[in-house]
Amino acid sequence: MGVASRFILRRRGGKSWHWTDIVTWVWLVGGLIIMFGPAVWLAFSSFKTPAALAEFPPSILPYVTSQATVQGYDKPLQLFDAKMPDGSTKVLAEVRRIGLVAQMVDPKAPGEIVRVNINDRTPVRSVSFATENYTTPFTQFDFLQYLWNSVFVTVTATLITLIVNSMAAFALSKYEFRGRSLAMLVILATLMVPLSVIMVPLYSIISSLGLFNNLWGVILPTVATPTGVFILRQYMLTIPDELIDAARMDKASEWQIYWRIVLPLTAPALAVLAIFSVVWRWNDFLWPLIVLSRRELYTLQVGLSIYSGELNVQWHFILAMTVVTMIPVVLVFIFLQRFITTGIAGTGLK
Amino acid sequence: MTAPTPSPTLTERLGSLLMAPVHLLMRAIDIPLRAVQKAAGIGGMATVFLAPNMLIFGIFVLLPLVINFVYSMTGGTAFFLTERQFVGADQYARLFQCANYLDPMSCQEDAFWTAVGNTFWFVVLQVSLMILTALITALILNRDLAARSFWRAVFFFPVLLSPVVVGLIWKWILQRQGLLNFGLYQFGVEPYTWLTDRNWTFVATIGVSLWAHMGFYALILLAGLQAIPKDLYEAAEMDGTKPARVFWRITLPLLMPNLLVVVVLALIRAVQIFDEVYVLTGGGPGTSTLYLTQYIYETGFASALRNPGLAAAASILMGLVLVVLTLIQLGIGQRGEKKGKR
Structure with a gap:
């Protein structure tokens, strides 16, 4: 950190800092963000799925929610990190949601249905580039x-x-x-x-x-x-x-x-x-x-x-x-x- | 003894292979042109060389300029001149027909006056902000920076982007779930639909055109700054002159010719603003960002009640403003040249 800041803050000729130097750095770094940021943001967004594009607040990288095919169910099910009553977390697949309770199954042991409060689960997401765009x-x-x-x-x-x-x-x-x-x-x-x-x-x-x-x-x-x-x-x-x-x-x-x-x-x-x-x-x-x-x-x-x-x-x-x-x-x-x-x-x- | 000629590299061979048909074509053109040269003489060849450019230029620039006046004095919706009837100055009269000259909404062509008003405020605000930011950027880039060409490129980057791309980039950022709302959300501001708000869209068109073109003017100003002799600054430093005084007494006066050129160029461009705004807002919401070029385009082509004569009349009025601005620019250029000669 000390080396890095000394490198960034180093001045030619070893002169001390003047207010114009601060203005210069603010302007340049602000310029870098404002000039390149929008185009970079657009490029990142272009790899997102329509669902990810509709999200607010948006994520920077393109994420998709993970799905898994579970034995006994025709459609692929969405995966969640669910908090279990004993405090541990487990990856579960959602079968259906009824009100505030989600019925979930363990993909490895699909026989037993687990009931989880929807506030206790977060979707499993992974970075994926939607090249079909x-x-x-x-x-x-x-x-x-x-x-x-x-x-x-x-x-x-x-x-x-x-x-x-x-x-x-x-x-x-x-x-x-x-x-x-x-x-x-x-x-x-x-x-x-x-x-x-x-x-x-x-x-x-x-x-x-x-x-x-x-x-x-x-x-x-x-x-x-x-x-x-x-x-x-x-x-x-x-x-x-x-x-x-x-x-x-x-x-x-x-x-x-x-x-x-x-x-x-x-x-x-x-x-x-x-x-x-x-x-x-x-x-x-x-x-x-x-x-x-x-x-x-x-x-x-x-x-x-x-x-x-x-x-x-x-x-x-x-x-x-x-x-x-x-x-x-x-x-x-x-x-x-x-x-x-x-x-x-x-x-x-x- | 002569040195052995190096055998041609692969790229050189590939190049000559690609150029072979071009050379053949040029030789083929040469045969009839030699006959022309024999008939017309060397001096006559100037006309031959000038002809293609002048022909295209005449058909697509000069001719339209001339018949624009004819257009503005005819009526109807037909595009072929022969099918249009002469109406004299009716189109101009229509543009200027108002019940109350202080209220543009009382005019028959209220859209025209709305566009004029919008364009006026756009030009005033955009050009002054443009000059200010471009000047600051040029002054900063003219400092003793590490990696100056990188920083220059940063500010220049959006200049090359197409207006459609610029419009879409910012349309995406100003969306309800866009980057701007995301940034403000971090500070607890609720998401807002910027592009449906009359005042904010106007601000957005100014901001976006600043973003897209500022680097261009900064670059011209930077060239002007770099042309100022360094010994002036050295002398000022030896006298212990304060930096602010150096700016007002040396930098600004010597930059003035460039600054004036930039002001006029920025004015000329701002008056014609169209592309990025059309993509970003489409002139809306309502008519809040309807500018002159879009009025001409829609009156001439796009609207169901198209009136090419009226569009031509409006474009001539706009052309007059641009002519005045261009003459000012030429005047400045000439004064600068005279100064340079002395």
Whole structure:
């Protein structure tokens, strides 16, 4: 204890404690609990049976009450720790309950019925993970389809975003042409056009193109991101023009220059954009909600919100599917967090 | 003598195998594009490269922006423009038709004004709390901490979660048998159904959006703090300046450009709040957490009496607010750049 507290309370340079140090620790530890706690709680809850979810006060770990099949009884009986009149405790199976008295039997000697006051018995519980919360939505509901739709939208939209945005960024950074500053201005000006401002006319455009109830109707409006063009262009401006001139001397076509020289050199910026695009598209909600109205086309986000809004919410399934929806983003967070934080700090995009 | 080239590793071979069809595709694209290049010249290729992006951008961003105005001046429930009749400024007039201008409930579109009022209070409270908590977090993360990148990640974690997931996490916690009631139960407070209480749901939407986005703004502020030259602080320390004075005289003035950007960004985002609230409360109970984007969505698509023209008019009014905020932000950015040049 002494060593541990000395380690935790140690200060750099051996200075004494100041009130700001206390505030810092309270804020950090409180932050740790408030930021991670809810997600961890959700993950734990997702392994509970519906009966355990309805319990109050809730337990942290998923428990189930133990049951046993006893000779002479068709159904499995629930096991209890019962306090016997002589003060000892014994594991008994409950046959039936009449008022305040439970009729119980010893599973090992099922012949004799023991009467126990219900206040003298507590259920035997063991930790058990209800993995069927995860398997049932995939096998019996459409969640496998939703997962596939989400993956398809995310991957396709990200690939198109990378190609189309990098081509535009190449044109805007390496060519002198009339209307270049106009194009830049238009892109910058619409950097902030949010979906909520254009959703009504955008919907009419999507349906006149026949893309209503079509995953492409979700993908296409998102791919020409001004932010993407902007970061890629800023990065391409740092590539020396001499490289391109040398390639032109060697009779390389402009497409080859873009594909063989500029794109490989832009890899770091492309990686940042790819990570952001994956997170954006995976998390998109309002637009897929508008475009997709057939169940088999829902993305995970839409499917989850529709299921959770239904009258008899099956929380055990919803919780498990929420965890599944969280997994890709948590993986991105664990492995690529550094790229994202530097990306945001540098450009202020999200 | 040349050094022997190292034989490619398995991953390198696998990579080149996977990339082979891509390279083939790019070569195939090159053939027609060479012909285009011959016809249009090197300069003309810029248009070719720009075309796909501009085409998609034009169809799905610029065109909707323009026809939104047309939409807002037409009536009916049809979505195709040709099937809608022109009504002039009727939709705007409908939004602004009130018996008594001091009482939003007396307006014809009382839902719109309820949404405006809710959004206003939401923005005021959420943004001020957001700036305060993000600033405190950034200041703390900027201290000489052990494992700073870990702590930064802790506060940043919820930013990446999808709004639907955020909504569901908190819906689960605020349930009657949820974690919050469990925590309060330890102190003898009886379980309460938070999400059926008009006042508490409003508080919950603010709290949840704070939880989900605070890390983002803290990160921008932290970058600003780290850009402040260290020698200023060293000089202040040598002069024996009090920490509070250092904060008000050095930290805050030098952080101001970042702080203003964060305020405007937070305002722009808060005005458009929708996703997590929609999942958490669905705008309810009643209309206590009905915000503007949800009003537009429901008026345009979801309700039985849908009125796309009215939704378009409301979205243009919202757009005007956002334009003003964006112009402020651009103004701040330009001033910051000028300062940087000097």
